[in-house]
Amino acid sequence: xxxxxxxxxxxxxxxxxxxxxxxxxxxxxxxxxxxxxxxxxxxxxxxxxxxxxxxxxxxxxxxxxxxxxxxxxxxxxxxxxxxxxxxxxxxxxxxxxxxxxxxxxxxxxxxxxxxxxxxxxxxxxxxxxxxxxxxxxxxxxxxxxxxxxxxxxxxxxxxxxxxxxxxxxxxxxxxxxxxxxxxxxxxxxxxxxxxxxxxxxxxxxxxxxxxxxxxxxxxxxxxxxxxxxxxxxxxxxxxxxxxxxxxxxxxxxxxxxxxxxxxxxxxxxxxxxxxxxxxxxxxxxxxxxxxxxxxxxxxxxxxxxxxxxxxxxxxxxxxxxxxxxxxxxxxxxxxxxxxxxxxxxxxxxxxxxxxxxxxxxxxxxxxxxxxxxxxxxxxxxxxxxxxxxxxxxxxxxxxxxxxxxxxxxxxxxxxxxxxxxxxxxxxxxxxxxxxxxxxxxxxxxxxxxxxxxxxxxxxxxxxxxxxxxx
Amino acid sequence: xxxxxxxxxxxxxxxxxxxxxxxxxxxxxxxxxxxxxxxxxxxxxxxxxxxxxxxxxxxxxxxxxxxxxxxxxxxxxxxxxxxxxxxxxxxxxxxxxxxxxxxxxxxxxxxxxxxxxxxxxxxxxxxxxxxxxxxxxxxxxxxxxxxxxxxxxxxxxxxxxxxxxxxxxxxxxxxxxxxxxxxxxxxxxxxxxxxxxxxxxxxxxxxxxxxxxxxxxxxxxxxxxxxxxxxxxxxxxxxxxxxxxxxxxxxxxxxxxxxxxxxxxxxxxxxxxxxxxxxxxxxxxxxxxxxxxxxxxxxxxxxxxxxxxxxxxxxxxxxxxxxxxxxxxxxxxxxxxxxxxxxxxxxxxxxxxxxxxxxxxxxxxxxxxxxxxxxxxxxxxxxxxxxxxxxxxxxxxxxxxxxxx
Numbered sequence: 001x002x003x004x005x006x007x008x009x010x011x012x013x014x015x016x017x018x019x020x021x022x023x024x025x026x027x028x029x030x031x032x033x034x035x036x037x038x039x040x041x042x043x044x045x046x047x048x049x050x051x052x053x054x055x056x057x058x059x060x061x062x063x064x065x066x067x068x069x070x071x072x073x074x075x076x077x078x079x080x081x082x083x084x085x086x087x088x089x090x091x092x093x094x095x096x097x098x099x100x101x102x103x104x105x106x107x108x109x110x111x112x113x114x115x116x117x118x119x120x121x122x123x124x125x126x127x128x129x130x131x132x133x134x135x136x137x138x139x140x141x142x143x144x145x146x147x148x149x150x151x152x153x154x155x156x157x158x159x160x161x162x163x164x165x166x167x168x169x170x171x172x173x174x175x176x177x178x179x180x181x182x183x184x185x186x187x188x189x190x191x192x193x194x195x196x197x198x199x200x201x202x203x204x205x206x207x208x209x210x211x212x213x214x215x216x217x218x219x220x221x222x223x224x225x226x227x228x229x230x231x232x233x234x235x236x237x238x239x240x241x242x243x244x245x246x247x248x249x250x251x252x253x254x255x256x257x258x259x260x261x262x263x264x265x266x267x268x269x270x271x272x273x274x275x276x277x278x279x280x281x282x283x284x285x286x287x288x289x290x291x292x293x294x295x296x297x298x299x300x301x302x303x304x305x306x307x308x309x310x311x312x313x314x315x316x317x318x319x320x321x322x323x324x325x326x327x328x329x330x331x332x333x334x335x336x337x338x339x340x341x342x343x344x345x346x347x348x349x350x351x352x353x354x355x356x357x358x359x360x361x362x363x364x365x366x367x368x369x370x371x372x373x374x375x376x377x378x379x380x381x382x383x384x385x386x387x388x389x390x391x392x393x394x395x396x397x398x399x400x401x402x403x404x405x406x407x408x409x410x411x412x413x414x415x416x417x418x419x420x421x422x423x424x425x426x427x428x429x430x431x432x433x434x435x436x437x438x439x440x441x442x443x444x445x446x447x448x449x450x451x452x453x454x455x456x457x458x459x460x461x462x463x464x465x466x467x468x469x470x
Numbered sequence: 471x472x473x474x475x476x477x478x479x480x481x482x483x484x485x486x487x488x489x490x491x492x493x494x495x496x497x498x499x500x501x502x503x504x505x506x507x508x509x510x511x512x513x514x515x516x517x518x519x520x521x522x523x524x525x526x527x528x529x530x531x532x533x534x535x536x537x538x539x540x541x542x543x544x545x546x547x548x549x550x551x552x553x554x555x556x557x558x559x560x561x562x563x564x565x566x567x568x569x570x571x572x573x574x575x576x577x578x579x580x581x582x583x584x585x586x587x588x589x590x591x592x593x594x595x596x597x598x599x600x601x602x603x604x605x606x607x608x609x610x611x612x613x614x615x616x617x618x619x620x621x622x623x624x625x626x627x628x629x630x631x632x633x634x635x636x637x638x639x640x641x642x643x644x645x646x647x648x649x650x651x652x653x654x655x656x657x658x659x660x661x662x663x664x665x666x667x668x669x670x671x672x673x674x675x676x677x678x679x680x681x682x683x684x685x686x687x688x689x690x691x692x693x694x695x696x697x698x699x700x701x702x703x704x705x706x707x708x709x710x711x712x713x714x715x716x717x718x719x720x721x722x723x724x725x726x727x728x729x730x731x732x733x734x735x736x737x738x739x740x741x742x743x744x745x746x747x748x749x750x751x752x753x754x755x756x757x758x759x760x761x762x763x764x765x766x767x768x769x770x771x772x773x774x775x776x777x778x779x780x781x782x783x784x785x786x787x788x789x790x791x792x793x794x795x796x797x798x799x800x801x802x803x804x805x806x807x808x809x810x811x812x813x814x815x816x817x818x819x820x821x822x823x824x825x826x827x828x829x830x831x832x833x834x835x836x837x838x839x840x841x842x843x844x845x846x847x848x849x850x851x852x853x854x855x856x857x858x859x860x861x862x863x864x865x866x867x868x869x870x871x872x873x874x875x
Contacts, residue, residue, distance in 0.1 A: 016548070016644060016651075016864065110729075112874070243740070255751045262752050265683035267744040309546075316659055324666075324683040331670075332681045333603040334756065368656075461871040462477060466861045469482040469713060 019302035019374075021115055021457060026297070028451050032196060035447045038293040039197065043440060046292060051436045057429010064422040065140065073143050075419040082402045082414035087137045089394040090424050092249055093277065094134035094431075095175065096270075096390060099242055100278025101127030102182060105189070106238035109231075114456065115306055117449040118298045121193075122289070123282045124186040125442075129434040130281075131179045133427040138171065140423075167251040174248040178241050185234040188227070191217050192448040246274040253397065260340035260401030263328065269321030273390060276314035276360070279307055280386035285435065287380045289444060298450055301374055308373040311386065315364030318393075322361065336406060344400045348413060352392045353400070359389020476870070481861055482713040486854035494847035501840025508833035515831055518823055520579040521676070522834035525815045526841040527576060528672055531569045532665075532693030533700055534845065537562035538628050539661050539690070540697060545631070545654025551726065553869035554718055557859050558701055560635055563628040565849035570621050572841055576672070577614060584608075586678040600679060608675055616671060620664040627657040635860055642862040665690045673815075677822040680760040684745050688818075691741050695734035696811045699804035702727045706801035708858075715859040721795050722873050728794030731807065735788060739781040763821045768828020772817050780810045812838060 043051075067075050078085045101123040108116040139145045151172045153162050162169045194210050195217035201207035217223060250270035253261035283304070290299040329337045344353045363385045366372040373379070404411045438444075505523060512519045541559040544552050581587045586608040589601050601608070630653045638646035666686025674685050682688075705724060708716025749757045764773055784807055793799045820829055860866065 016647060240736070247740075247744070251748075254748050257752055257754060262748065262754070263683045264685075264745045264748050265687070266748070268684070268687060268741065313546075316662075320662060320666075321683075323663075324686070328681050328683045331604060331607060332756070333600045461867045464476065464867040464870055465478045466866070467478060467480040468857070468861060469480055 017302065019300050019305065021118075021300060021302055022450075022454060023297040023300055026454050028454075031298075031451050031454060032200070032447060034294065035298065035445050035450065036197060036200060036443055038295075038439070039441065039443055040200075040202075047436065047440065051433070054429050054432035054436055057426055058433045059429075060422050061426025061430050064419050064426050065136075067419050068140055068423070069145075073141060075417060077415050077417045077420055079412070079414075081405050081410050081412055082399055084398050084402065085395075085414050086416050086420040086424060087141045088252075089391065089398050090427065091134050091137040092270075092394045092398075093391045094130045094137075094427065095249055096246065096274035096277045097281045098127040098130035098134065098178075098182070098278065099246060099271070099274035100282050101125070101130075102178075102185075102238050102242040103275050103278065104282075105185060106235040106242065109235045110239060114453055115303050117453045118295075118300075118445050119282070119286065119303055119307075120449070121186075121189065121442075121446045122286065122444050123278075124182065124189070125435065125438045126278075126282060126285070126431075127182050128179070128186060129431050129438075130278075131175065131182065132434070133431050135175060135179070136427065137423075138168070167248060167255055170248045171252060174241075174245045178245045181234065181238055181241055185231075185238055188230055188234060189446055189449075190442065191215055192219065192227070193443050193446065195219065196447055197443070243271055246271045249274075253401075258401050258405070259329075259334070259337040260344075260397065263325055265321055265324045269318065269324075272314050272317035272321065273360075273393065276311060276318050276364075277387060277390035279311045279314065280383040280390070283307055283311070283379060283383035284387060287376060287383075289439065293439065293444055295445055298445055304376075304379060305370075305373045308367045308379055308382075311383070312364050312367035315360060315367075315386070319361045322357075339404075340401055343404055344396055347400065347404065349396065349400050349403075353396050356389050356392035356396050359385040360393060363389065476718075479718060479870070480713055481857050481859065483856060484714070484854050484858055486851075488850070488854075491847055491850045491854075494843045494850060496843070497839050498841075498843025498847055501836045501838070501843055503840075504836040505833045505840055508831070508836065512831075512833075517582045518820070518829060518831050519833045519837075520575065520583050521819050521823055522816075522831060523575055523579075523837040523841070524583060524672065524676075525812070525819050525834065526837035527569065527572055528669075528689070529696075529812055529815055529838065530841050530845045531566070531572075532689065533697045534562055534565045534569070534849075535624055535661065535665050536690065536693040536697035537701075538566070538624060538631070539658070539665070540694070541631055542627065542654040542657045542661060545651045546658060548651060550865040550868040551723065551872040553863050553865045554715055554723060554859050555701060555705070556635065556863070557715065557853075557857065558704060559697075560628070560632040561849050561853040562697065562700070563624075564632060564852040565845045566621070566624045566628055568844055568848040570625075572844065573617060573621075577617070580610060580613070584613075584675055584678070586675060597679060604678060608678060613671055616667065620668045623660045623664045627653070627661060631657070636856060638860060638862050639857055644864055647864055662690075665693070673818055676819050677760060680757065682745055682749070682757070682760075684741060688738075688741050688745060691734060691738045692811050692814055695731060695738055696808055698727055698730045698734065699807040699811075702731065702804035703801050703808070706797045706804075709797060718859065718870055720870075720872070721797075723869075724797055724800055725791075725794045725874065728788055728800050728803075731804065732785065732788035732794075735781065735784045735807070739785070742776075742780075763825045764817065767826065769817070769821045772813065772828065776810065776814055776817060779806070780814055784810075 076086065078087070101120075104116050105120040105124045105127075109120075139148055142148055150160050151162055151169060162172075191214060194214040198207055198210040198214050201210055247267040247270065250266040254263060254266040256262055286299065286304070286307075290296050326341055329341045332338075344350070363382050366378065366382055371378075372382070399414050403414055505519070509516060509519045537559045541556065541563060544556070544559075576583065585593075586601050586604065587610060589598055593601070606612075631650055634646040634649045634653070666689075669686045669689035673689060674680065674682070702724065705716055705719050705727070708714055709719060711717050746761065749761055752758075763769060784803055787793055787803055793803070816834065823829070863869075
C-alpha cells in the first residue's frame with residue numbers, strides 16, 4: 001500500500017470568501033458602543049428631513065382613508081368587471097415585502113446561516129410594518145371596516161358565521177397569525193438588546209422605559225437558555241407560517257375559475273415572488289441605512305452579495321413560474337387561458353406587462369456577475385426595479401385577468417383615481433415613518449447576536465491531515 | 471470551544487468490483503430479463519408493463535438528477551457541512567449515462583405508452599382536436615430530440631462538476647472549488663428546466679389531455695426527497711467503514727439529513743396539496759378528470775395510502791430529534807420514503823391506463839429491481855478507483871468538525 005500524505009489546506013479556504021462577515025477586530029465593548037451609537041445620537045438633519053417627508057406621506061394616507069370612509073369605495077377606480085385592482089395589488093405587494101424578514105430571521109436561522117445575524121432585526125421590523133400596511137387594504141375594501149369583526153367566528157345574536165370555504169377568510173387567519181408570531185419573534189430577539197440599552201442609558205427616563213420593555217432581563221445562564229429554546233421554537237413556527245401566508249394569498253386567486261388566476265403553480269410561485277420582492281425592499285433600505293447609521297463594519301459586502309444572490313435565485317424561480325404559466329396556457333389548448341396571456345402582451349395594459357418582465361426577469365440576471373453583485377449603486381438601482389416589477393406583476397395578474405373576461409360585452413378598462421394613488425403612496429409614507437422611528441429608538445442590528453458571531457469568527461477549525469491509502 | 475473530530479484520517483480508494491457491484495448487476499440482469507419475459511407473454515398487458523418500466527426509469531433517473539441538483543445547490547450556496555457527502559452525490563449523478571441505454575425501451579414503446587402518438591378512433595372529436603393543437607409539442611421527433619437535450623444537459627453538468635472534483639483529489643488547490651461553484655450555480659436553471667419538461671414529456675403526457683403547471687415541481691420534489699433518503703441509507707450502511715466516507719460521518723451530519731427529509735416530506739405534501747386542492751375546488755372538467763379517476767375504485771385507496779404513508783407517518787416520525795440522532799431508525803424511515811415514492815409515481819401513471827380501477831402487474835417490481843440494479847451497478851463501477859470523499863477539498867476540515875450551533 002503506497003501511502004501519500006498531504007494536509008487539506010484549511011487555512012487557504014478563506015481565500016474563497018473575498019469579503020469578511022465583520023470588518024476589523026472588534027470586541028464586546030466596541031460592538032456595544034458602535035452598534036448602539038445611532039440610538040443615543042441626536043437626530044441629524046437627514047433623518048429629520050426624511051421623517052418629515054415620511055410623515056407627510058402618512059398624512060396623505062389619513063386623507064385618503066377619510067375620503068374612502070366618507071365616500072365609500074366608490075372613490076376608487078374599481079368597478080365591474082374589475083372588482084379588485086389597486087387595493088388587492090397593494091395588499092399582495094406589501095404582504096410579499098414582509099416575507100424577506102421572516103425568511104432571514106427564521107429560515108436562514110434554521111439553515112445555520114451566520115450572515116443573517118447582522119440583518120435580521122432590520123428586516124423583521126420591515127415585516128411588521130409591511131404587514132400593517134397590507135392589512136389596511138382588504139380592511140378598507142370591506143366597505144364598512146367597522147364591521148370587520150364579522151369575519152371572526154364568534155357566537156353572535158345575528159347568527160353570523162364566516163364562510164370558511166372562502167380563501168378571504170383564510171387570509172384573515174393567516175395574516176393575523178403571521179403578524180402575531182412575527183411581532184413575538186421580533187420582540188423576543190430584542191429583549192437582550194433592550195437590556196443593553198437600559199444598562200447604557202444616561203437619563204432615568206430612558207432607563208425606566210427601556211427597562212420596562214426589557215422585562216427584567218439580567219443575562220443569567222437560565223435567561224439565555226430559555227431565550228435560545230424560545231427563539232428556536234419561534235423560528236420553527238415561523239417557517240411554515242411564512243410559506244402558508246403567501247400560499248393563502250395565492251389561493252385568493254387560484255381557487256377561482258378565472259383564466260390567469262386559476263393555475264396550480266400559484267402557491268410556490270407566489271411564495272418565491274414574495275421573498276424576491278422582500279429582499280429587494282430590504283436592499284433598498286439597507287444600502288442607505290448602513291451608510292448613515294455607521295454599520296458598514298457589521299453589514300459588509302458579504303451580506304449584500306449574499307442578498308443579491310438570493311434576489312437572483314428567487315427571481316429565477318419567479319421567471320420559472322412565468323414560463324410554466326405561459327407554456328401550459330398554450331399546451332392546455334384552452335382558448336380562454338391563452339387569450340389572457342395574449343391580452344397581457346398585446347392588450348391595453350401591455351406596458352405594465354413588459355415592465356414586469358423587464359424588472360423581474362431581466363434585471364436580476366445582472367446578479368450572475370460579481371461586478372453587479374458587489375456594486376452598491378447597481379444593487380440599489382436593481383432593487384428599486386424589482387420593487388416596481390413585483391408591484392406590476394400583481395397588477396398584471398389582478399387587473400388584466402379581470403378586465404376582459406369570458407364575455408366581450410362586459411369588457412372594460414380600469415383606471416386608478418387620485419384616492420387609489422394617494423392610498424398607495426400613503427402606505428409607503430406610513431411604512432417609512434414607522435421604519436425611521438424604529439431606526440431611531442431601537443438598535444438596527446441584533447447586538448447580542450453579532451457579539452456571539454464575533455466570538456465564533458475568532459475560531460477556525462484545525463486542519464485535517466488526510467493520509468491516502470491504496 | 472473544544473476541538474472535535476480527528477486531526478488525521480486515512481482514506482482508501484473504493485475498490486473495483488465488490489459485493490455491491492456483483493449483487494446489483496445480478497439483480498439488474500435478472501430483473502430486466504424477467505420484465506422482458508413478462509412483456510413477451512404479456513399480450514394485452516403490454517402497455518401496462520411498459521408503463522411499469524417507465525415508472526422505474528423515472529424513479530431512478532429522478533434520483534440521479536436530483537443528486538446533481540443537490541450538488542449544484544450546495545456549490546451555489548458555498549455549503550461546507552456537506553463536503554463529506556459530496557462524492558456520493560457526484561457518484562449518484564454519474565449513473566445518468568446508463569439511462570440513455572435504459573431509455574431505449576421507452577423510445578421504442580412510445581406508440582404503446584403515449585396515446586398522443588397514434589390517436590385512437592375511440593377519442594372524441596374534441597380530444598382529437600386538442601391533440602392536433604398539442605402536436606406542435608407532442609410529436610415523436612420532438613419528444614426524442616428533447617430527450618436528447620435533457621440527457622446532454624445532465625451528462626455535461628455531472629461530468630463538469632464531478633470532473634473538477636476528481637481533479638481536486640489529484641491536484642488540490644482552490645481553483646477547482648472556484649470552478650465548481652461557478653458551474654454549479656450556472657447549471658441550476660438548466661437542471662430545473664430540463665427535469666420539469668422531462669416530467670411533462672415522460673409522465674404528464676401519459677394522459678395527454680391533462681395539464682398542471684406545478685407538475686414539474688411535484689416530480690422533482692419527490693426525487694429530491696428520495697435522493698436524500700438514498701444518501702441516508704448509503705451513509706448508515708457504510709458507517710463502520712473507517713477508511714471510507716461513512717466512517718467520518720457524525721451524528722450532526724445525519725441529523726441534517728433527517729432535517730432535510732423532514733423539510734422535503736413537508737414540501738412534497740405542500741406541492742401535492744396545492745395541486746389537489748386547487749383542482750378539486752375549481753372543479754373544471756378538463757383538469758378535474760385526472761383526480762376523478764384517482765378518487766374512486768382502488769385508486770382512491772392508493773391516494774389515501776399516500777396521504778398516510780408519504781406525509782403523516784414520515785412527517786411525524788421525523789419531527790423527533792431522538793430519531794434523527796439514531797442511524798438505524800433514520801435509515802428505516804429513509805427506506806420507507808424510498809418505497810412510498812415509488813407508489814407515488816405509480817399513482818401518477820397507472821390510473822391513466824386503468825381508469826376503471828386498481829391494477830397491478832408483477833413486472834412493475836422486476837422493472838424497479840432491473841433498472842435500479844443497473845443504475846447502482848453503473849454508479850458503483852464509475853465510483854471505483856476514486857476516493858469516497860473529496861480528500862483535498864479546502865472545506866473538508868469544516869465538514870468533519872461540523873457541529874450544530
